[in-house]
Structure formats: C-alpha cells, structure tokens
Amino acid sequence: GAGVSQSPSNKVTEKGKDVELRCDPISGHTALYWYRQRLGQGLEFLIYFQGNSAPDKSGLPSDRFSAERTGESVSTLTIQRTQQEDSAVYLCASSSQRVDYGYTFGSGTRLTVV
C-alpha cells in the first residue's frame, strides 16, 4: 500500500493477557520504528529496526515488550501479561535510509487494558 498500515486500530484487553500489534511499512523502506503515546504524553521511542542490523531495543520499557520484523517487511510488537499502564496509542513508522527525510507514521493502535 501507499502508507504505513497498522492493525488492529483498536484493542481492548484484560489485564494479564498478551497482545500482538501489527505494522506493515511502506514498501522499500528499510527502517521501521515503534513509538507509543500515553494519554497526555509525548511520543515515546520503543524499538527501531534498520535493514539487517540488530534492532535498537533501548526504548522497550520492560521485558514484557518484544518486537520482531521479517526482513524489510511486516513487524509485530508483542506485549505479554499486559498491565493498565500499557494503555496507550502504539504508533509504527517507516523511513528510507535517510531518517532526516522524516518518518511516515501509521494511524496507530489504541490499546486499552482493563
């Protein structure tokens, strides 16, 4: 597709359950990023994939969070044993090799943990 696609757009889950969020980047974009925005907060970096390099996981808040990317294609962000503080909008973005050209963001997945 022409843009970054994320699914689902909304997810409500019970505390303690695992969730998986999906991101389809723009074709040909080598870099893929996950951010989250909690209510009233800014964009918090989570993880970054660039080509075949080891991902930059420095933003993952706990070991309950993990992400995978298949080549330069789809990425999934998994949150295990969800907690209420995980409630946020999870945003995926992709870019060409030149991040200074800017990212293209998806519309996000709104996760609500009840």
Next chain:
Amino acid sequence: DQQVKQNSPSLSVQEGRISILNCDYTNSMFDYFLWYKKYPAEGPTFLISISSIKDKNEDGRFTVFLNKSAKHLSLHIVPSQPGDSAVYFCAATADTDKLIFGTGTRLQVFP
C-alpha cells in the same frame, strides 16, 4: 532524561495571526530537527525540517528557525488558519539515528 522539550503544552491564536511554537534540546550531537503535526486519531505527519548547518528553513506559511548556541528551535506559522489546529511535535536526530520527540504543543486557531 528529556532531551527534547516543548515547555508550552498549549497555545491559542486568532486566525490570521502568527503562531510561534518553541522547542528546546539538550543534546549537542543533534544535527537534524523536524516538526510533525498530529490530528486526533491520526498518526503524526511530517511538516518541515532543518539541518544544523542552517538557521532558517521556509516552506509556504511555515518557517523553522534554529539557534544552535541556545539549543532552541521554533516553528512560525503565518498566517494561522483554523485547519492548523493540531498537536505539534518537534523531533531531533543525531547522525540519522532514530528521532527523539518532544511532548507536543496543542495549537488552537480560533476565528
């Protein structure tokens, strides 16, 4: 440690006037700065950027100014329009690494 700061959570401006959104940063290694606009229920969209070798970049109604010695950048919107009402995020990167975002400023342009 917040490396990119937007100290004004909100700004209200009358249509036709100038909107000035401010951003401060602490990391002197940042060499590229970007502004994003975000509408509710949508992802942020890229607006304008500036390299650290410049002090000004203009694109239509939008101008970004960079003051490296003060580690400060600002976005000017002239004239402001109601459709500009959104949350604006500044972001910075060092050596084309990931973007570090500020906390955002909500701009409201009223008639």
